[in-house]
Amino acid sequence: MEILRNMWRRKFRTFLTVMGISVGILAFTVMGSLALKLNKMIDGGKKYMTGQITISPKGSNFMTGSGGGTLPIDLLNKIKNIEGVSAVAPGVELALKDPDPDNPTGGTSFGPPPTIEGYDTEAGIVNRNWTTLEMKEGKMIDKNSKENDIAVGTTIALENKLKVGDQFEIRGKKFNVVGVLDKTMTGPDTYVFMPIESAQKLYVEANPFLKSLKEKSDQAATISDKEISALSPDAKTQIMQSKSFKIEDINTAASVGWKDGTDPEIIVQKLKDQFKNDVIVLSPKKMGEEIDKASAQMNAIIFGAAILALIVGLFSIVNTMIMSISERTKEIGIKKAIGASGSSIAREYTFEAGVISLLGGLVGMGLGVLIITIVNGRMASSGAEIFLLQANFLVGVVVFSFVIGIIAGILPALRASKLRVVEAIREL
Amino acid sequence: MRSEIVVSAKGITKSYKMSKNNSVHALRGVDIQVKKGDFSAIIGSSGCGKSTLMHILGLLDKPDSGELYIDGEDVSKIKDKNAYKMRAKKIGFIFQGFNLIPTLTAMENVVLAGKYGGLKLSERKKRAFKLMNMVGLADRLNHKPSELSGGQQQRVAIARALMNDPAIILADEPTGELDSKTSLEIIDMLKELNNKGKTFLIVTHNMEVANACKKIIRLKDGKNES
Numbered sequence: 001m002e003i004l005r006n007m008w009r010r011k012f013r014t015f016l017t018v019m020g021i022s023v024g025i026l027a028f029t030v031m032g033s034l035a036l037k038l039n040k041m042i043d044g045g046k047k048y049m050t051g052q053i054t055i056s057p058k059g060s061n062f063m064t065g066s067g068g069g070t071l072p073i074d075l076l077n078k079i080k081n082i083e084g085v086s087a088v089a090p091g092v093e094l095a096l097k098d099p100d101p102d103n104p105t106g107g108t109s110f111g112p113p114p115t116i117e118g119y120d121t122e123a124g125i126v127n128r129n130w131t132t133l134e135m136k137e138g139k140m141i142d143k144n145s146k147e148n149d150i151a152v153g154t155t156i157a158l159e160n161k162l163k164v165g166d167q168f169e170i171r172g173k174k175f176n177v178v179g180v181l182d183k184t185m186t187g188p189d190t191y192v193f194m195p196i197e198s199a200q201k202l203y204v205e206a207n208p209f210l211k212s213l214k215e216k217s218d219q220a221a222t223i224s225d226k227e228i229s230a231l232s233p234d235a236k237t238q239i240m241q242s243k244s245f246k247i248e249d250i251n252t253a254a255s256v257g258w259k260d261g262t263d264p265e266i267i268v269q270k271l272k273d274q275f276k277n278d279v280i281v282l283s284p285k286k287m288g289e290e291i292d293k294a295s296a297q298m299n300a301i302i303f304g305a306a307i308l309a310l311i312v313g314l315f316s317i318v319n320t321m322i323m324s325i326s327e328r329t330k331e332i333g334i335k336k337a338i339g340a341s342g343s344s345i346a347r348e349y350t351f352e353a354g355v356i357s358l359l360g361g362l363v364g365m366g367l368g369v370l371i372i373t374i375v376n377g378r379m380a381s382s383g384a385e386i387f388l389l390q391a392n393f394l395v396g397v398v399v400f401s402f403v404i405g406i407i408a409g410i411l412p413a414l415r416a417s418k419l420r421v422v423e424a425i426r427e428l
Numbered sequence: 429m430r431s432e433i434v435v436s437a438k439g440i441t442k443s444y445k446m447s448k449n450n451s452v453h454a455l456r457g458v459d460i461q462v463k464k465g466d467f468s469a470i471i472g473s474s475g476c477g478k479s480t481l482m483h484i485l486g487l488l489d490k491p492d493s494g495e496l497y498i499d500g501e502d503v504s505k506i507k508d509k510n511a512y513k514m515r516a517k518k519i520g521f522i523f524q525g526f527n528l529i530p531t532l533t534a535m536e537n538v539v540l541a542g543k544y545g546g547l548k549l550s551e552r553k554k555r556a557f558k559l560m561n562m563v564g565l566a567d568r569l570n571h572k573p574s575e576l577s578g579g580q581q582q583r584v585a586i587a588r589a590l591m592n593d594p595a596i597i598l599a600d601e602p603t604g605e606l607d608s609k610t611s612l613e614i615i616d617m618l619k620e621l622n623n624k625g626k627t628f629l630i631v632t633h634n635m636e637v638a639n640a641c642k643k644i645i646r647l648k649d650g651k652n653e654s
Contacts (some may be wrong), residue, residue, distance in 0.1 A: 002532060002536075009531065330527075334527045335540070336515075337486070337488060337521050338516070338521060338541045339512055339516025339517070340516075342509065342512070
């Protein structure tokens with residue numbers, strides 16, 4: 001109670017000090033919640049990437065998905081025969097829609113863009129860390145799904161107001177929504193899952209070169225063997241090449257699983273040795289390390305900025321306490337004269353600093369939560385909240401503010417404890 | 429067990445260095461003995477060393493030389509970090525300017541002394557209430573010092589000084605900021621407490637106050653006046 005009364009004695013000064021800390025804590029709360037969200041997304045990505053060996057066509061850029069070719073099914077069958085490989089699941093990935101020609105970058109977005117994920121329902125999910133995806137309603141695509149069945153991520157469902165039973169037009173074709181995924185806070189929220197055959201068709205349609213190859217293949221299929229044999233050698237070669245186009249070869253990436261007891265890095269090395277001219281191999285271990293490094297750098301930047309703001313607040317507490325002790329030298333003298341020890345004086349002032357900081361922490365945290373709630377509320381309609389509020393983090397922030405105050409108060413409190421009684425009393 | 433001689437000081441000296449070649453010799457070998465139940469006054473002209481002596485006897489300052497015993501314990505060379513224990517339990521203070529903590533109520537000021545004296549909270553409150561009653565301020569428990577008159581504040585200070593049942597109560601000009609009527613009331617209260625067995629050593633320049641005491645110790649130029 002005495003502490004609160006002492007704070008009330010200098011209301012304006014106390015207010016300014018509390019505000020100093022609250023700004024720092026506000027920054028810490030907001031930046032911390034942003035980091036939590038990003039870490040959750042990254043954790044999801046890391047969980048995925050470390051649960052499988054990912055292969056993509058030589059020449060492709062894994063991060064942008066640009067360049068490169070496709071992975072033929074024969075190649076994937078060879079990979080399946082490598083000792084230790086449990087399964088190979090081909091996949092097709094392409095943007096849900098082509099960008100607006102007037103806005104080719106598509107503006108800014110948080111997280112993966114809306115993406116079509118075609119996967120082989122026969123092979124299933126080979127990822128060790130992600131064996132199932134929780135469904136909010138309906139069911140995931142499986143081997144019994146029809147060609148036009150899709151399961152959508154929560155962000156896709158919110159943005160397009162989709163539920164099970166609805167139809168959704170994708171690249172000019174109508175699809176049936178059979179499932180809506182639960183929120184994952186990472187990639188799948190913006191994915192549309194469909195059988196690989198459907199995705200392969202969309203991929204070919206979207207790619208003029210592949211589309212022309214398919215058209216030629218379709219035309220070549222109408223020519224009989226007898227007619228082909230009557231053609232010139234060059235024409236025959238062209239027809240045979242056209243006929244060799246297979247839509248099942250249109251795979252933009254593949255997941256490679258490993259058997260229990262097998263070291264995935266050995267399989268990675270085998271893939272690199274045997275197929276170095278055909279594929280890029282992403283090792284789960286290496287991916288995990290790279291993601292951890294990037295995550296650490298991101299967290300350092302985010303929290304570093306917030307801690308700088310807190311340091312400013314900390315100095316304001318030190319200043320306030322030094323001024324307060326200077327004004328209360330007489331009181332300190334009285335207390336020591338009637339039997340207070342130096343350590344009890346130090347404890348009193350340290351605790352007072354902690355209480356001031358705690359007050360600032362509560363205000364800052366409260367304001368931070370308010371801002372986050374407003375911003376997330378605005379983004380909720382698209383499921384793209386950019387902050388993650390966690391109760392234990394918020395409690396931690398408040399406790400941290402108290403600790404910061406204690407640390408700030410130590411030096412002034414030690415000065416107070418060392419005041420010589422007779423000198424303090426001379427101020428009486 | 430309480431010693432018969434509550435304060436024994438022999439050959440106490442104290443100097444203050446004002447500059448490199450200039451020192452002020454505040455005390456030049458003072459001897460004082462206070463027995464249990466004494467009601468003594470230290471008088472002397474301004475600058476004779478009264479307050480310096482009071483600070484040393486109260487362990488608020490250290491002598492340069494000499495022997496000092498408080499309630500039978502040698503405190504001549506006591507360290508600052510241990511002096512507070514003696515101050516809390518053996519010595520009560522009454523100051524000229526009352527020196528109550530302004531943010532605490534009258535009751536809380538008295539209870540605070542009990543906290544430093546190591547009393548349990550329930551005991552502190554019980555004792556503080558009894559003392560406030562004794563000094564006639566049972567109806568002013570929750571008043572802040574700014575809401576009390578000078579005389580009332582000094583009575584709270586007296587209650588505070590008595591909280592830990594000290595061996596001796598040191599009063600430095602206890603009536604210095606009071607009018608004559610209130611001064612008499614305070615001295616009467618101290619005399620009454622002395623009659624109940626409390627030991628007082630009062631520093632004063634007021635002869636009326638000194639004459640109310642049973643024994644007078646005179647100081648002149650930092651020494652006992654013979």
